[in-house]
């Protein structure tokens with residue numbers, strides 16, 4: 001994890017994180033953070049001084065004088081988030097609430113190498129630069145190491161073998177960078193947007209590949225090497241067609257073949273069967289569908305998945321399409337960076 005010294009301490013991060021969810025009073029901040037009223041008072045003055053919080057109205061609390069409300073100044077700091085696909089780079093600018101304010105998209109050459117990528121990233125970032133920028137989050141195709149910021153060897157990108165992307169990007173951009181799998185940043189975006197409602201969920205990203213981001217008990221599940229979610233390479237047909245991963249009969253290979261020959265029923269059924277298996281395995285109650293293929297045919301994918309889910313009444317599963325559309329991975333990458341700013345990574 002990059003060492004992001006955005007705030008002057010843990011207490012500042014905790015207070016700001018609480019203010020992110022809506023207007024709060026100093027008393028509520030003390031109750032929820034466990035800090036003393038004196039500590040909260042000190043932190044709040046500092047954050048107001050830095051322009052991150054503002055006093056905004058009052059709330060009546062029965063007896064006693066009304067209490068002053070504190071609000072986050074959402075555009076006081078900004079973040080960038082990037083989505084790297086095998087053929088496209090997308091960068092979005094968000095405020096402290098994770099709202100997308102602007103974006104830039106550019107094609108990437110086939111089998112692009114790290115120097116080409118870093119230059120293109122720098123070009124798009126420059127177009128969105130601001131002196132309020134905290135840093136850049138990058139959602140990249142796996143496998144990669146989220147903690148060290150190293151991209152291992154994604155399929156279809158032959159020049160990428162253990163590339164220290166986070167360090168390269170920080171050096172070129174002159175900004176703090178966090179790196180995570182695209183599926184993880186996408187599920188971070190949904191978790192931010194939906195809060196406590198979303199605790200046990202998967203986000204299924206169907207782009208050039210097929211992967212899942214998992215939110216288990218309210219936290220992103222990354223696994224011991226931070227590579228959990230390579231679900232597209234689960235074998236579902238023993239004598240199936242070869243896959244880019246070297247095995248055969250993978251979910252991703254079967255889905256992409258069906259999609260390529262225009263068999264939407266088959267393609268969406270494969271995703272549906274795969275999602276039903278995940279529901280059985282993880283006992284989740286929310287499934288979010290995202291990615292280019294899904295956004296091109298949202299109703300077909302929704303129907304295909306819903307039709308394959310378990311029908312038991314005690315096992316309801318909500319299936320939806322991300323409302324963040326094409327921005328979900330990039331916006332989530334910005335939110336991942338902001339989570340570090342708030343000191344409460346999910």
Ligand SMILES: [Zn+2]
Nearest residue numbers: 233243245250
């Ligand atoms: Zn495979």
